[in-house]
Every structure is written in C-alpha cells, then in structure tokens.
Amino acid sequence: MSGFKDVVGHSEIIQYIQNAVTEDKVSHAYILNGEKGSGKKMLASLFAQTLQCEKGGTEPCYECHSCKQAVSGNHPDIIWVTHEKPNSISVDDIRVQINGDIQVKPYNGKYKIYIVPDADMMTVQAQNALLKTIEEPPAYAVILLLTENANSLLPTICSRCVMLKLRNIKDQLVKRYLMEQLQVPDYKADVCTAFAQGNIGKAAMLAGSEHFNEIKDEAVRLLKNIDTMELGDLVEAVKRISAYKIEITDYLDILMIWYRDVLIYKATMNIDRLIFGEEIDSIRERAKKSSYEGIETILEALEKAKARLRANVNFDLVMELLLLTIKEN
CATH class of the missing domain: 1.20.272 (Zinc Finger, Delta Prime; domain 3)
Known part of the structure; x- marks a missing residue:
C-alpha cells in the first residue's frame, strides 16, 4: 500500500494537499487536471483516504477501520461516481449519485467525498446540475473532479473549484521508476521514457x-x-x-x-x-x-x-x- 511518499513527482500538489489537511483548510471542490496516466486517480484516492483516516495525519495510516474500508473500496463516505454511457456523464448520473445523496450526512467520517473520474465528459446539463451543489455544498462535502481537459468544464464550475494541475514528471524520475520499481532494462526504459513525455502512467503502460x-x-x-x-x-x-x-x-x-x-x-x-x-x-x-x-x-x-x-x-x-x-x- 502506497502513500504520498511513494508518488513519483507532483511534489507541489502533494504539499498543497497535506497543508490543507494540516491547517484544516480543505476546500469543498477541486479539479485535478492532467493527461491520462498522469496520476489523478492515485492522488484523489490518497487525498480522500487521508481526509477520512482516523489518525488524522498527512498520510493514510492503513491501520484504522476507515483506511481498511477505503483500500477495499467499501468506504461509505468515499463515493466514486460512475456512468453507463462510455463517452458522457449524464445529468441523471450527477443527480442520482451526487445531488440526491449529498444531503445525507457522512456515515462514520468527518467528510463525504465524491470523486468524479472523466469529469470533462459531463454534459452541459450535468455540469449545471453539479454547479448548484458546488455553489451551496454541505460543510462536510468534498468533490474531486478528475479531468484531462479542464477547459471543457463551464467557467462557473472552474471558478468555484481549486485547480490542481498535474505537470509532466522529469525524465530521470520516470526512468528510475521503470528500472527500480518495474525492473525494466535500461535500453527499454529509455525508449518508454522518451515516448511517455513525463507521464509515468503512460511509461509504465508502454513498458508492459x-x-x-x-x-x-x-x-x-x-x-x-x-x-x-x-x-x-x-x-x-x-x-x-x-x-x-x-x-x-x-x-x-x-x-x-x-x-x-x-x-x-x-x-x-x-x-x-x-x-x-x-x-x-x-x-x-x-x-x-x-x-x-x-x-x-x-x-x-x-x-x-x-x-x-x-x-x-x-x-x-x-x-x-x-x-x-x-x-x-
């Protein structure tokens, strides 16, 4: 099980998240914007686990009941929003999974966290429905929107969220990760690193x-x-x-x-x-x-x-x- 210390790169975002947790200045909505494979889901998951961890540190402890629930995918207060249509998130998806659920208080955590992968696939109607919730969220709610192209979101949504941009990781860090963690040979690590262009998830995918x-x-x-x-x-x-x-x-x-x-x-x-x-x-x-x-x-x-x-x-x-x-x- 990995924590923030095991994430390759993104040190500024990690520091921001940990400061927000330490200083109790967690926003009600965030946009994590980056390419496919850049680490959005990992960061969102670690952020959610840290917020819900019963020990209250800057990393998930993986020992408390909350962390164990989160790792198993069964935490009642960490909700991953899904969608049936492959290329769009409908207004009904948002209404049912977020708007219709968010007024129910957390079951056993301080927060109720909604993670929306592929948030740039929301239809305009879905975004407008979400906007009403983001404008007046309950105090315990945190919404994490994961996007590859934040520009496709309505400006009114972007203006009400904290934007966290995942930047490309230095090639030497990507290559070291491939060689040390995935045991990829030197010559192959060079090729995969070059093609990945700073995207560690893509580098790992290409290597395999x-x-x-x-x-x-x-x-x-x-x-x-x-x-x-x-x-x-x-x-x-x-x-x-x-x-x-x-x-x-x-x-x-x-x-x-x-x-x-x-x-x-x-x-x-x-x-x-x-x-x-x-x-x-x-x-x-x-x-x-x-x-x-x-x-x-x-x-x-x-x-x-x-x-x-x-x-x-x-x-x-x-x-x-x-x-x-x-x-x-």
Whole structure:
C-alpha cells in the first residue's frame, strides 16, 4: 500500500494537499487536471483516504477501520461516481449519485467525498446540475473532479473549484521508476521514457505493452511512405489506423514525436537528441523537404485531431484530414 511518499513527482500538489489537511483548510471542490496516466486517480484516492483516516495525519495510516474500508473500496463516505454511457456523464448520473445523496450526512467520517473520474465528459446539463451543489455544498462535502481537459468544464464550475494541475514528471524520475520499481532494462526504459513525455502512467503502460512496438512500426511505416500515397492509399491507411482506435492517442503521440525529431534535426543537425535515432535517414530526408512552417502546421494538426477525437468527431474524417495535412506539408 502506497502513500504520498511513494508518488513519483507532483511534489507541489502533494504539499498543497497535506497543508490543507494540516491547517484544516480543505476546500469543498477541486479539479485535478492532467493527461491520462498522469496520476489523478492515485492522488484523489490518497487525498480522500487521508481526509477520512482516523489518525488524522498527512498520510493514510492503513491501520484504522476507515483506511481498511477505503483500500477495499467499501468506504461509505468515499463515493466514486460512475456512468453507463462510455463517452458522457449524464445529468441523471450527477443527480442520482451526487445531488440526491449529498444531503445525507457522512456515515462514520468527518467528510463525504465524491470523486468524479472523466469529469470533462459531463454534459452541459450535468455540469449545471453539479454547479448548484458546488455553489451551496454541505460543510462536510468534498468533490474531486478528475479531468484531462479542464477547459471543457463551464467557467462557473472552474471558478468555484481549486485547480490542481498535474505537470509532466522529469525524465530521470520516470526512468528510475521503470528500472527500480518495474525492473525494466535500461535500453527499454529509455525508449518508454522518451515516448511517455513525463507521464509515468503512460511509461509504465508502454513498458508492459507488447502492442506498443506494433503501433510504433505502423506509424513509422506510414510516415516513410506518405509522400507517394494517393488518396485511395490514404483511405486504406485510415482503415489500418482504425485498428488502433483504443490506443489512438499513443499513435498520434508517435507521429508528434517523429515531427519533433524532424524539427530538432532541421534546426540543429544533432542526432544525439533524436528519439527516432535509428531512423536518421528518413528524418534527414523529411527535414529537407518540410519547411519550419510546414512542420508547425503538422504539429498543430495533430493537436487538433486529438481534440476532435476527444469531442467524438467522426474518426475516419478526422484521420483523413490529418493525413492530407501531413502529406501537403
């Protein structure tokens, strides 16, 4: 069982949380904003456990009845909000699980804590329903909203919550964690760390994924051949990419890192800083063909594609537009 001391990185957020607990200045609502795999759920869970711990310290003790209930997932005053629809949290989800429950006092803790994973999936109606509760919460209530994109929340909600932004963790800390905690070999830890870009959850996932090399090879193959591809070939490429819909963020990140390498090489001619160092011939060729403006356009298109897919825009349409932008630049 881990405590705050076992969390890699996020020291400022941990210090903030522990100060709030020590000084009894816990807010009624927080937004924990960060990428998937950045540690939002772990921090929210530790925060909730610490608030409910009967020993009243700055870490869960894991010995009291409350901590044991929390670890088993059966604490009556730590409520994880769920949703049936895969891509949205409905107004009924909020009304039933938060609004309709929050007036019931805690069973045996000082607080009643609601944790909402994927809070950026709340519909506007759901957010408005939650807003009424956040505006006038009971004194014992604490609501933790976990988001990948806090900008999708209503400004009125953001203004009433304490924003805790999970930042990227230093590469050396990520690599050390992979090698020391997960026994990942040195060379593999380097690759996973580079691709994770400061996201320790992602680094751990990549280290344990047999699928990752397949995705990487498919993405590199596309980038090497896209110049000679006709429209029909691009459509076929989109069909192949659709096999990785679940890991599409990883796929797009690989494309971004490739063009980051192209940009670095174009600007510095230095191969030591390249993540795709083994593909130097293709990187060099792309750097010659693409202008700085063209590379920037591609990187912007990749970010837009991520945002559109998060917003449930048609997958094939998003990817076709992206590949056309890459081909044209």
